[in-house]
């Protein structure tokens with residue numbers, strides 16, 4: 001195989017894929033992001049060279065070879081392509097000939113001389129091969145196209161050498177006894193390849209483009225040696241017949257009269273050529289033949305060759321050549337070439353096709369999936385990769401000539417994802433730093449960080465205040481040296497390479513519990529130490545104050561403890577309801593505080609001086625209910641007290657009757673209750689007349705009364721009578737803020753009750769705060785009582801907490817209660833938000849949260865940030 005005519009300068013290639021896009025035969029391979037021409041597929045049309053804005057495509061340079069030819073002392077002949085008059089414009093032909101002489105050529109020949117033979121030979125061949133469609137062969141790009149991509153049509157090519165080769169052979173025949181050197185000058189890249197073909201070796205020695213010859217001409221001007229090198233050289237010219245070959249259809253224009261006009265056609269432009277080939281293949285298959293001879297040129301004629309380097313329009317070039325065709329007076333010594341040489345003008349063609357492997361459907365889909373294209377919808381076919389469709393590109397990937405990452409939309413989405421990850425990581429780091437600083441600075445403990453030499457690199461204000469130091473001295477002596485603290489936990493931890501805790505005294509006389517924590521590198525070397533100091537006395541004072549403050553804040557409704565918004569609303573509603581005598585219905589699970597609220601309403605109401613009578617409707621035997629509620633007269637029934645009995649209603653006259661567990665009231669009594677509410681009258685059993693009563697009714701239940709009404713277990717009319725003002729008291733798990741204050745409250749209550757001074761140890765309130773509390777406040781109250789009674793030490797520690805509380809707290813197995821119907825996505829994000837918020841309140845530490853919630857710490861940081869942003 002001949003050497004590459006077009007190569008890529010990879011340092012200039014910038015992955016724009018323009019060459020891939022413009023290559024009509026996909027002869028560009030992308031490897032490691034760089035384009036390279038696949039010589040075995042390249043047809044040297046020059047499209048990639050023309051379209052590369054980076055000028056990264058280089059064509060084989062014959063200038064050095066030409067220069068050595070010119071200085072070889074041998075007879076040198078310049079062979080000008082038939083388009084030269086337009087290609088070298090604005091140089092006029094006479095100037096071109098003169099310049100060629102100046103740079104050292106001995107003669108100039110027009111390749112159009114050989115064209116005359118080619119035209120005749122093609123006609124003769126056509127006459128003897130009338131039964132097949134013939135394709136002219138002077139255009140080397142078109143010949144490459146057939147040989148490398150459509151070899152089936154090789155037999156359609158006219159086996160005649162090009163005008164360049166034919167003229168070259170004539171020259172060699174004419175000067176067969178002389179060692180001549182021939183340099184072809186033309187507009188074509190493919191000519192550089194043609195001269196290297198085995199069958200033409202030794203015919204043409206170099207093939208220059210017009211641009212290259214101009215560079216050599218430029219040397220004349222630079223050397224300013226015009227007068228020294230001036231010589232008149234022979235110039236062999238062709239007839240008009242040969243000179244028209246650079247036009248599209250140039251060969252067949254001579255055949256008028258010789259062939260029927262409807263048997264001749266021309267085709268130019270590479271895309272049209274490919275279409276023509278497909279058309280002929282189809283026609284051949286069908287045994288049809290529409291034209292006998294096609295004159296084919298891959299460019300729009302040689303006048304539009306790949307290396308026509310001037311700015312002329314094609315029409316202007318056409319005009320120049322048309323004028324030139326009939327000019328016979330270019331220079332004084334031009335020699336119209338009329339000699340005849342019987343040389344070999346034939347040629348052979350070869351099948352040079354190297355087929356690429358074809359993938360099956362699955363392989364294509366696999367490749368597409370690698371760039372997130374799973375369905376046809378994902379295939380954008382944007383063409384940015386140089387291929388018309390994602391599928392074509394996937395096939396090219398399979399064939400090893402494209403790279404899967406060449407997809408710009410995919411790369412952009414990757415870039416965005418990457419950017420998001422990086423910015424997330426930055427956010428996380430910043431956030432962590434901020435958090436760390438905030439924690440460090442706001443810590444109640446005094447904290448310092450020292451380097452491996454024991455020099456303080458960071459100290460929080462608590463530490464400075466506690467040890468009584470303003471500025472931290474910038475020396476290793478800052479600690480023990482100045483006896484700021486003694487002994488220094490930091491220095492001891494550094495020395496002993498382990499965590500140390502002991503009582504430490506400061507210069508100002510204060511004593512602290514100090515802990516030094518050495519920090520080790522991955523190589524197990526000490527890189528520093530973090531020390532914290534804690535003033536135990538101060539801490540206990542503070543705890544006491546906090547508890548006192550809590551008591552004060554939460555005692556607006558004496559004995560009722562709350563810190564939550566939810567329960568705060570209940571209190572507000574209760575206070576509002578208390579102002580009127582309306583019936584109030586309290587709804588809520590067992591132990592949530594319905595009793596507490598009922599008493600509150602009574603105490604805040606105008607009836608507060610009157611009685612508050614609580615009746616547990618579920619606890620009274622059914623046969624006694626009526627008499628308990630309404631009382632009875634003397635001798636009303638067997639077993640009745642002698643002097644009769646006053647009922648609950650009468651007992652609560654001018655006060656409040658609190659009907660707890662109202663859902664347990666049998667239907668028979670529900671009717672009677674309804675009457676009392678409506679008539680405000682009660683009649684004792686056995687009595688002849690009713691007594692009026694002035695009672696505020698508060699009912700409570702943990703049942704779903706509405707459902708009971710639907711099921712016929714509770715009277716609807718009574719339900720509406722009771723449900724004038726309903727107050728829902730949320731369960732404790734829905735107002736977690738109340739748990740810890742209530743826990744402290746009950747601790748206080750039972751300490752007083754049992755004469756103890758028990759305290760919660762570390763982590764106990766946190767564990768209590770995380771428990772699910774199905775029995776609500778009552779369960780909490782009972783648990784604290786039990787702990788106070790049972791725990792042995794004055795500090796209540798985790799071992800005193802029953803395992804079921806710890807277990808549920810630790811594993812967060814709390815049941816999630818769903819009250820509303822909402823879109824699942826919203827619900828999930830709401831649950832996530834609540835869990836994260838809750839974990840944050842409980843742990844206040846993203847690492848611990850991550851551990852408990854079973855996700856990465858970075859996920860926690862990101863989600864927390866998202867939640868906080870939402871709340872802004």
Ligand SMILES: Nc1ncnc2c1ncn2[C@@H]1O[C@H](COP(=O)(O)OP(=O)(O)OP(=O)(O)O)[C@@H](O)[C@H]1O
Pocket residue numbers: 559560561562588589590591592593594595596597660702745777778781
């Ligand atoms: N906010 C609160 N502050 C202080 N103690 C409370 C509070 N809420 C409830 N308690 C106490 O919790 C215990 C249970 O409360 P309460 O009896 O009011 O609940 P309940 O809803 O009426 O229960 P049940 O449905 O079982 O009758 C009581 O000892 C009560 O004093």
